Amino acid sequence: MIEIALFAVLVLVILLTLGVPLPYCFGAGLMVMYFAGDVVMKGNMLWGFQQLGNPVLLAIPLFVLAGTIMSVSGIAASLLNFVNIFIGHLRGGLGVVATVSCALIGAISGSGLTGVAAIGPLLIPEMEKQGYPREYATALIANASLLGLLIPPSVTMIVYGWVTDTSILACFLATLGPGLLIMASFSVVNIRMARKFPLQLNEPLKGQAFLSEATSRGFKATPALLMPVIILGGIYGGIMTPTEAAAVAVIYAIPVGFLIYKGLDIRTFFGAGREAATSVGAIMLMILFSMILSQMFVLESVPQAIVEAIFSVTENKALLLVLINILLFLVGMVVNDVTAIILIAPLLLPLMQAIGVSPIQFAAIMGVNTAMGGVTPPYASILYLGARIGRVPVTKVIRPAMTLILLGYLPVVFLTSFWPDLSMWLPRFFGY
DSSP states (O other), rough: HHHHHHHHHHHHHHHHTTTTHHHHHHHHHHHHHHHTTTOOOHHHHHHHHHHHHHHGGHHHHHHHEEEOOOOOOOHHHHHHHHHHHHHHTTTHHHOOOOOHHHHHHHHHOOOOHHHHHHEEEEEEEHHHHTTTTTTHHHHHHHHHGGGTTSSOOOHHHHHHHHHHHHHHHHHHHHHHHHHHHHHHHHHHHHHHHHHOOOOOOOOOOOHHHHHHHHHHHHHHHHHHHHHHHHHHHHHHHTTHHHHHHHHHHHHHHHHHHHHIIOOOOOHHHHHHEEEEEEEHHHHHHHHHHHHHHHHHHHHHHHHHHHHHHHHHHHHOOOHHHHHHHHHHHHHHHSOHHHHHHHHHHHHHHHHHHHHHOOHHHHHHHHHHHHHHSSTTTTTHHHHHHHHHTOOOOHHHHHHHHHHHHHIIIIHHHHHHHHOOOHHHHHHTTTTT
16 A cells, blocks of 8 residues: 555656646546556545535635735835835845845735736836846845735744644744845845946935825825734734634725725626636645545554654754755755645654654744745746746746745754754744
């Protein structure tokens, strides 16, 4: 059965590499297990549909809808204008504005694609006007959009918590530290790289002019700034569950978009709903098939066999963590983050617990590794979307994107794995 399970995974990976839609890839894996492994399907199908009824999963379509509404409503633009008044005039400051803005968007939407879709059209032309190469500006915003997958609330952490039966709030807290550190490292790398560019900086506002402009932009940005405060404050304060917070995000974004920023109208609202529904339909079908496949692996003791096989090679914790990080990176290159977590988390969690890594720290390790797949080809959905929005060939964006990954992202990946306090101090502070 172990050989059949590995063959099912091989079929799945080959189909993913060929570009077959994700639900069909998992369906093919199920067919291998059913026909070759003689696994009973009826009970697994009933179990899978029962899992889809979990209220936790309702947070996914709601956060996707909130992010889609936000990207067309003008909320992102108001946040951008407010942050820009403070550091936009400094050398490298506009790149820092882009990074921080993507972090703020991530704190609202829980999605990486929302960041690049909302910030890219606004900032890429502005950065080019100031003297940044267009391909670098595109790469920076695409990479910074990964923060939407790490800074809570995060769709990937909702899925991880659901799959591994771990507190979702603890998972949110675990990725917050690495996410903020990545934001800081991208900002530092950008300031360093900006020295090479012939930037034309604006004169900074001073005195009364600065105070007046900051007050004006701050007043306009207040409804947008209240959104992450309400959502995150509600979750961390114990007032709302993540699912309830996602519903509040949608309810709040609609009147703000229609009445305050006026970026929403009937046409764009229904367009946002249609886009969100299309994305969620594919996600839920993929979750159904992948959960059934994972359950089959568990019933056939595949995770235990993997643990035994790996321990037969080495029991050194440091070496195992390096190998697991490499595995997660390679998986993230061919599938999206949600797929990787559903497929890999149940298989590797017993191994991580066996070497003394808690499920909460493993959430952070999986989060930072699988998020990186959004900008590393061949998958690289966020990078491809950024290149399309920035109107730059992907081949030109890859080099600056990989520079940012190597200098700003990979160090945090290894810190997350080998320095548990980075991801565990906040969960411990909140009693997890």
